[in-house]
Amino acid sequence: MIKPRIMLLLDLTAVAAFVVASGPSLGLVKMFGLLLAGSLASGGAAALNCYLDRDLDGRMGRTRSRPIPKGVVEPSRGLEFGLLLIGGGALTSLYFLPLLATVFILLGAFIYVIFYTEWLKRRTTLNIVLGGSAGSCAPLAGWAAATGQVGLAAWLMALLVFVWTPSHFWGLAMRAVDDYSEAGIPMLPVVVGEKKAAQYIAVNTLLLVPLSLAFFPLGVFGLVYLLIAGGFGLWLLIVDLKLAFDPSKSRAWTAFKVSSPYLAIVFLAMVLDKAV
DSSP states (O other): OOOHHHHHHHHHHHHHHHHHHHTTOOOHHHHHHHHHHHHHHHHHHHHHHHHHTHHHHTTOTTTTTSHHHHTSSOHHHHHHHHHHHHHHHHHHHHHHSOHHHHHHHHHHHHIIIIIIIIIITTTOTTHHHHHTHHHHHHHHHHHHHHHSSOOHHHHHHHHHHHHHHHHHHHHHHHHTHHHHHHHTOOOHHHHHOHHHHHHHHHHHHHHHHHHHHTTTTTTSSOHHHHHHHHHHHHHHHHHHHHHHHSOOHHHHHHHHHHHHHHHHHHHHHHHHHHHO
16 A cells, blocks of 8 residues: 555655765764655555545556455555554654655645645546656655755756656556546546557657756766766667557556666666765
8 A cells, every 4th residue: 555666766766865965974864764754654645545546446457456445454444544654754754854854745745645646636637747746755855854955956856756757657557548548537548549648758758868967067967977867868768769659558568667767777876976
């Protein structure tokens, strides 16, 4: 219910932003607090997503085995579990971190649960586009945890996560288009068709890769970052362009699998660049 893969990716972007913002004076206690608070809040938000989407999950093959639709967890228990985790994350953040970091941690949970799950997901093809702002809160929280404020670099990191999200999840939606159609969820491939959705993925990635490289001319990161982000960005772009010309489910799955480590690699490149 806590969707650990998503949690780990959010934790990585938050910690990477924290390390970059901290410089040589790395506060390990604060970093521990950030990891714990972020994990609790993101896990709680994921559990509430499972609670609110339990009817949809039961109609989709990809999600039918989740604990609530499978009957392993009672819906009321899932609700309590999610709220408890978010509450624990808030208290942990307030104890270890500056207030602004707590604001971003809770804002990310709010966007994912209320704005995306409860309001956007069933209403518009922009669901995952606007809902991607939930993940953008992770690097903002990490930067704020280190400095008590956010600057240009933090906002660029947040924008990078925001722009990455559609390329990532539209690939998954293409592979599971029948599931989403059956459940009545207006994911982009369901509404515009798989061919056009593949084209949107390629266009989005054409925006994503230059954005990822903008850190270099702005002087935020150096040559190490440029080489790593540029190399993996080119790989992702080639995969997504191939998908645009051949919008098959197998290529959509490949695009999804390539985009999964892409964001982690780019954020690790930020840390490595600062270390070098």
